[in-house]
Amino acid sequence: MRKPIGKLKNANAARKLRRKLSIRSKIEGTTERPRMCAHKSNKHLSVQVIDDSTGKTLLAVQTYGKNAVAAKANKDGAKLVGEKLAEGLKAQKLDNVVFDRAGNQYTGVIAALVDTVRENGIRV
Numbered sequence: 001m002r003k004p005i006g007k008l009k010n011a012n013a014a015r016k017l018r019r020k021l022s023i024r025s026k027i028e029g030t031t032e033r034p035r036m037c038a039h040k041s042n043k044h045l046s047v048q049v050i051d052d053s054t055g056k057t058l059l060a061v062q063t064y065g066k067n068a069v070a071a072k073a074n075k076d077g078a079k080l081v082g083e084k085l086a087e088g089l090k091a092q093k094l095d096n097v098v099f100d101r102a103g104n105q106y107t108g109v110i111a112a113l114v115d116t117v118r119e120n121g122i123r124v
Helices: 011-026 075-091 108-119
Strands: 035-040 045-051 056-062 098-100
Touching (some): 035 108, 045 108, 075 108
Parallel strands (some): 035 098
């Protein structure tokens, strides 16, 4: 991931980008243990499982689009997304992932998502 050119005008966005780059410098997904990256907006939630060694997305679950989970970006929606993500990971015979919070704080919706994935038998 590369840094954007120039300064970000929004101070909150700049802080989030700094956190995101700091986290990504320490975390890398492999074939045996891919990276689970979560993105949250005010309306939607999306999670990707990425193998960084090949640069491929193995699985994606979101609350919008064609194959969407009918939920919002709240704790209840995060639980539904987490359950569907765990089902997809089990179908691909993956039971270990490394979590990339992508600059988000580990509270509320993000914590509910990861807790649900853990409850469904995936080691995070």
